[in-house]
Amino acid sequence: MPSFIDELPPLPDGYHIRKICSDDYGRGALEVLKALTTVGEITNKEFEHTIETWARHPEIYHTLVILDLSETVVAIGSVIVESKLIHHCGKVGHIEDIAVRPNQQGKKLGCTLIRHLIKIAGSLDCYKVILDCDPANEMFYAKCGLSKAGTEMQFRF
Template sequence: MIRSSPKIEGIDLFDGVLLEKIRNESDIASYGSIRFRPLNSNDYDKGKLIYLTDNFLQLLSQLTEVGNVDKNQFLSRFHEMKSAGGHYVIVAEEKNTIIASATLVTEQKFIHNCALRGHLEDVVVRTEYRDQQIGRLMVSIIKHLAKQLQCYKLTLECKDRLISFYEKSGFRKEPGNGNSMNIRF
């Protein structure tokens, strides 16, 4: 069962009721003392009073380069994402520490009767919490959220070494459509 954290000060990136609906309408079971909730505007400072390395951005740095993001930059981007809509950053929290995160970004399309396409992004679990199925649970929550938002499909890009992880969560390479290309700037 997904449990929401008690309301903390600040602003949630999206309405936490969406996660409550997933808890009530899915087979996701309780996961001990871990709470699942939307990213909050206070998460820049989350954990800094206890450990200097337990906040949201430090967690993301275990996935990729974050850079030197100050609080004003964090809040500016947070409010831009909230205003634009379509960004669903979910965090898993235990004992005031953000231990995992995953993001659903929705893309508005003209095809498929003006449907939404979902993109699974930035799945990361804090090093000391890995191998406890938390990553798989985060992916499952994102899948349920994408269905709830009526996305016609959910896609992701991953490193080769992670293909089997995502296949175990139901993702498949599409024949003739398994290429991912990019230009980095």
């Protein structure tokens, strides 16, 4: 499906997408994640520490942000590229923590972000990309080009 990967949907005028950086703390990156789940009170230093952790493993962690005209983060998402032994030492992309600012819903920012993350995984020779979601969100991810694959199981500490 080369066209699906190569033809990325356009962003609204003036919006742009790029890798996350430490300065995105001040651009509201955490507010966007708070729309998704528990984030807690993270200091600028703690934020920078995580960005630095990711930057130490540039072949594994890939986090993108979409910014609007005012340089505010309006969407965020990651793909973690895992090297395996199976599938001839293949790689799998794990899409994680896709979030869109609530007042920016309806602009297909989530799907656009996912398509960019899938493109990154493809460029790094992943044989597949997977993500876990609430069953209520299966339709959304299906619209983004993913299909149902299995069950997520968890153990919480």
